[in-house]
Amino acid sequence: MRRPDDTAGEMLRRPISLANEVYEALYGQLMSLKIEPGSRISVDQLVRSLGVSQTPIREALSRLEAQGLVVKQHLLGFRAADQLDRARLNEIYEMRMMLEVFAAGRFAERRSKAELKELRSLDNEMKGIDAGQSRSAYGEFAKRDAAFHGFMAKRCGNELVFDTLNRFHIHVHLFRLHFHARATTDANKEHEQLMIAVENGNAAAAEEAMRHHLERSKSRFEGAFE
Amino acid sequence: MRRPDDTAGEMLRRPISLANEVYEALYGQLMSLKIEPGSRISVDQLVRSLGVSQTPIREALSRLEAQGLVVKQHLLGFRAADQLDRARLNEIYEMRMMLEVFAAGRFAERRSKAELKELRSLDNEMKGIDAGQSRSAYGEFAKRDAAFHGFMAKRCGNELVFDTLNRFHIHVHLFRLHFHARATTDANKEHEQLMIAVENGNAAAAEEAMRHHLERSKSRFEGAFE
DNA sequence: CAATCAAATATCCTATAGGATTTGATATCG
DNA sequence: CGATATCAAATCCTATAGGATATTTGATTG
Structure with a gap:
C-alpha cells in the first residue's frame, strides 16, 4: 500500500x-x-x-x-486502531531489523551519486533541528527521519520491502507522537555512521550501521513503557 | 443480555x-x-x-x-491482479528468505511436543501424496505445503511476520497453479531436513534448512520463465 | 477500405431510503 | 438500591436510483 x-x-x-x-x-x-x-x-x-x-x-x-x-x-x-503495546512494538522492530538492514545493504550497492546527494541533504536538515525542542520541531524531525529511511527502502530494488515497511512506519509514527518523543542527537550520530557506509558503497557496514541504529532506536522507545 | x-x-x-x-x-x-x-x-x-x-x-x-x-x-x-512476473517473484523470494528463515529459527526454539507431532503428521501426509503426478494431486500437496509453512510462521512469536507472509503466499499459490508446478519429491526431502532441525530444537540448523529449501524452491519455479 | 467522429450502451461513483441490529435511557421488579 | 426488562434513538448494512464517465457500436468521410 x-x-x-x-x-x-x-x-x-x-x-x-x-x-x-x-x-x-x-x-x-x-x-x-x-x-x-x-x-x-x-x-x-x-x-x-x-x-x-x-x-x-x-x-x-x-x-x-x-x-x-x-x-x-x-x-x-x-x-x-489501538495504540501499540509493548509486544506489538517489539514485533515491528523485529521486522524492521530484517527489512531495513536488507534495504540498507542493497541500497549501498546500488546508490547513484545523485541519490547520495539527496540523502545527505535530508540528513543535514535533520541535524539542523535541535534536540529536545518543542513538539512541533519534533514533527519536522520525524518527517525527515521517515523520508530518510523511506528513501533507502524505496531504492533497495525490492518494492515489496518498501511497501511492507511503509505499513509499519505509520504505526511507529503514531506511537512516537503519543509519547511526546523528541529528536535526539544520538539518532543523528547513528545516521551519520550509516551515511558513511552508504557513501563508501560498503554494504556490510551499512547493514551493521542500520542494525545498530534500530537497536538503539528501539531501546529509546522502550523507555515509554517504564 | x-x-x-x-x-x-x-x-x-x-x-x-x-x-x-x-x-x-x-x-x-x-x-x-x-x-x-x-x-x-x-x-x-x-x-x-x-x-x-x-x-x-x-x-x-x-x-x-x-x-x-x-x-x-x-x-x-x-x-x-496480473500474474507474477519474474522480477516480482524474485522480490517475494527475497522476502520469504528473510521472514521464513526467521520464523523457522524462532519456531525451533519455542515449539512444543504437541506442535511437533502435528507438524510431523502434515509432513507425512505430503510425502504420501508425492508420487501422484496428476494435477488434482498437486492441489492436495500444495494445500499441505502451505499449511506446513504457515504452521511455523504462525508460531514464530511474531504475528506481523505471519500476516506479511500470508499476503505473499496467495500470489505464490496462483503462480504455482498457473504453471502446473510439480517436483514434489525434492520439496519433501528438503522438508525432512527442516523437520529434523526443528525436532532437535536447533534454531541455526532450522534457519539453514529453510534457507536451502527456499533457494531450491525458487529455482524450481524459475523454470517456468524459460 | 481505413480512419474519424457521434450516438448509444455499459459501467462507475455518489446520494438516498429503509430494514435490521446495537446502544442508551427509562421503567419495573425483587 | 441493584438488576433486569422494555422502549426509543442511533447506527449499521443493503437496496435502489440517477448523474458522470468510459467503452462500444455504427455511421460518415477521405
Whole structure:
C-alpha cells in the first residue's frame, strides 16, 4: 500500500474521487491523533460532519482498515486502531531489523551519486533541528527521519520491502507522537555512521550501521513503557 | 443480555454479512483461476450474477484490493491482479528468505511436543501424496505445503511476520497453479531436513534448512520463465 | 477500405431510503 | 438500591436510483 499523496506525476488528472478525499481527511486526523486510538468512528456522524454520503465514507474506511489504521467489526462499525503495546512494538522492530538492514545493504550497492546527494541533504536538515525542542520541531524531525529511511527502502530494488515497511512506519509514527518523543542527537550520530557506509558503497557496514541504529532506536522507545 | 443459544462460548454468530459472502465467493474464483489474472471485473455484472446490490460487492472488492488480489483504477473499475512476473517473484523470494528463515529459527526454539507431532503428521501426509503426478494431486500437496509453512510462521512469536507472509503466499499459490508446478519429491526431502532441525530444537540448523529449501524452491519455479 | 467522429450502451461513483441490529435511557421488579 | 426488562434513538448494512464517465457500436468521410 502506498502513501496517500503519491499521485504526483499524472499529467492528466481525472475528476477527483470523493472516497479519496475522505480517505485523506481521515488519514490526516488519525495521523495527528485528532481521532483518538481505540475510539469509535461512526459512519453516520461522518456523513453529517463531512457532508458526503455513506458510500464514499465506507470505502475510505475500508482502505484505512487495510492499512491497519482502523478496525471494523460486523454490525458494530469502525474503531480507530489501538495504540501499540509493548509486544506489538517489539514485533515491528523485529521486522524492521530484517527489512531495513536488507534495504540498507542493497541500497549501498546500488546508490547513484545523485541519490547520495539527496540523502545527505535530508540528513543535514535533520541535524539542523535541535534536540529536545518543542513538539512541533519534533514533527519536522520525524518527517525527515521517515523520508530518510523511506528513501533507502524505496531504492533497495525490492518494492515489496518498501511497501511492507511503509505499513509499519505509520504505526511507529503514531506511537512516537503519543509519547511526546523528541529528536535526539544520538539518532543523528547513528545516521551519520550509516551515511558513511552508504557513501563508501560498503554494504556490510551499512547493514551493521542500520542494525545498530534500530537497536538503539528501539531501546529509546522502550523507555515509554517504564 | 445473552442469547438463548450461544452456549458455545466464542462462536457468537451474528447474522452473516453479505459483503463477506461475496468476498469468499470472489476469493474462491480468483484462487482457482476461474477469474483470469488481468481480466476486468465489473461490479454491475456481479450484481446480476450474484443477485446482490453494488454496496456489498464494492466492499468485498475493496478488501480483495487490500490483499493485492485485485487492483482498482478510478472510474475504470476493478481488474484481477496480473500474474507474477519474474522480477516480482524474485522480490517475494527475497522476502520469504528473510521472514521464513526467521520464523523457522524462532519456531525451533519455542515449539512444543504437541506442535511437533502435528507438524510431523502434515509432513507425512505430503510425502504420501508425492508420487501422484496428476494435477488434482498437486492441489492436495500444495494445500499441505502451505499449511506446513504457515504452521511455523504462525508460531514464530511474531504475528506481523505471519500476516506479511500470508499476503505473499496467495500470489505464490496462483503462480504455482498457473504453471502446473510439480517436483514434489525434492520439496519433501528438503522438508525432512527442516523437520529434523526443528525436532532437535536447533534454531541455526532450522534457519539453514529453510534457507536451502527456499533457494531450491525458487529455482524450481524459475523454470517456468524459460 | 481505413480512419474519424457521434450516438448509444455499459459501467462507475455518489446520494438516498429503509430494514435490521446495537446502544442508551427509562421503567419495573425483587 | 441493584438488576433486569422494555422502549426509543442511533447506527449499521443493503437496496435502489440517477448523474458522470468510459467503452462500444455504427455511421460518415477521405
